[in-house]
Amino acid sequence: EAQVTQNPRYLITVTGKxxxxxxxxxxxHEYMSWYRQDPGLGLRQIYYSMNVEVTDKxxxxxxxxxxxxxKRNFPLxxxxxxxxxxxxxxxxxRGQGLGTGELFFGEGSRLTVL
Amino acid sequence: xxxxxxxxxxxTLSEEAFLTINCTYTATGYPSLFxxxxxxxxxxxxxxxxxKADDKGSNxxxxxxxxKETTSFHLEKGSVQVSDSAVYFCALSGPLTQGGSxxxxxxxxxxxxxNP
Numbered sequence: 522e523a524q525v526t527q528n529p530r531y532l533i534t535v536t537g538k539x540x541x542x543x544x545x546x547x548x549x550h551e552y553m554s555w556y557r558q559d560p561g562l563g564l565r566q567i568y569y570s571m572n573v574e575v576t577d578k579x580x581x582x583x584x585x586x587x588x589x590x591x592k593r594n595f596p597l598x599x600x601x602x603x604x605x606x607x608x609x610x611x612x613x614x615r616g617q618g619l620g621t622g623e624l625f626f627g628e629g630s631r632l633t634v635l
Numbered sequence: 636x637x638x639x640x641x642x643x644x645x646x647t648l649s650e651e652a653f654l655t656i657n658c659t660y661t662a663t664g665y666p667s668l669f670x671x672x673x674x675x676x677x678x679x680x681x682x683x684x685x686x687k688a689d690d691k692g693s694n695x696x697x698x699x700x701x702x703k704e705t706t707s708f709h710l711e712k713g714s715v716q717v718s719d720s721a722v723y724f725c726a727l728s729g730p731l732t733q734g735g736s737x738x739x740x741x742x743x744x745x746x747x748x749x750n751p
Contacts (some may be wrong), residue, residue: 525678554739563724563743564679579738611678623669624739626678 523548527612527627534602535635542597542630544612552615553595554579554624555587557608564611595607602634637662639726641742648715648749656710656745658699666727668692668701668708673722673744682710682723704719715749722746 524545546553554569556579567578570589584606586598595614599606609631612622616633642657643712660666667686668729669678688703697712708725 561743564741566738613679623681623684625677626680628676628678 523625525612525614525627526624527610527630529630530628531631533633533635536603537601540599540602540632542599542610542612542632544595544597544627545593546595546612546614546625547593548614548616548625549592550614550616550625550634551592554613554615555585555595555597556613557581557607558611558629567597567610577634597633602632604634606632607634608632637666637727637738637740639725639727639740639742641723643743643745645746645748648747650717650749650751651714652689654710654719654747655713656723656725657749658708658710658742660706660708660725660727661746662706662727665703668699669726669728669739670697670699670708670710670744671724671726671741673724675721679724715747717749717751720747720749 528543541601551572555567557564558564565581567581567585568579568587570576573589573592576587576589589595611629612627615624638661638712640659670682672682673679683694685692685701688701691700699708699710722744726739726743728739
């Protein structure tokens with residue numbers, strides 16, 4: 522089954538404790554992206570990657586890092602989480618040949634930073 | 636920059652009622668337009684799309700027409716069901732830049748609740 526898998530789905534952590542949210546897709550997609558969803562603000566792009574070893578900032582990259590060492594994986598790293606990073610995070614992917622914007626989303630990772 | 640404005644929710648309807656969720660956009664050039672749906676506890680799914688002016692996207696009884704003259708892409712359904720309860724996002728995607736960068740701009744979402 523074609524899917525984008527995120528882990529963990531739920532996480533409660535404390536300020537300053539490094540964490541990684543993993544994202545993996547099994548569709549051989551070149552493009553991957555991270556979004557955060559906040560009430561009243563909708564979805565905002567954090568980082569995206571056009572292909573292996575190619576990453577770029579989205580609209581709200583501060584406090585986040587990403588890497589793209591393999592095509593299928595695109596982890597989101599919070600080196601020193603802060604409470605304002607409490608949010609619902611989505612990973613998404615898109616392959617070549619599909620129209621721009623036809624993204625496949627994971628089920629989301631709800632992060633709470635205390 | 637490019638932006639999408641959706642009608643604010645929440646929207647509450649009775650089953651079989653007519654649905655309209657308004658969406659207008661601001662963009663340079665000729666963006667593609669999309670509606671995504673997010674069911675409770677799930678990620679977003681593409682519902683329908685339109686890539687040029689006057690195109691009509693349709694899926695699962697939902698329709699939206701790309702109106703360039705009014706810069707709008709309103710979502711409609713003639714008879715909603717309880718299973719349509721979800722959050723609906725309008726989005727646009729402009730042409731790829733020379734560097735190949737890609738951006739999908741979302742509206743803030745409209746929550747729809749359909750009561751039996």
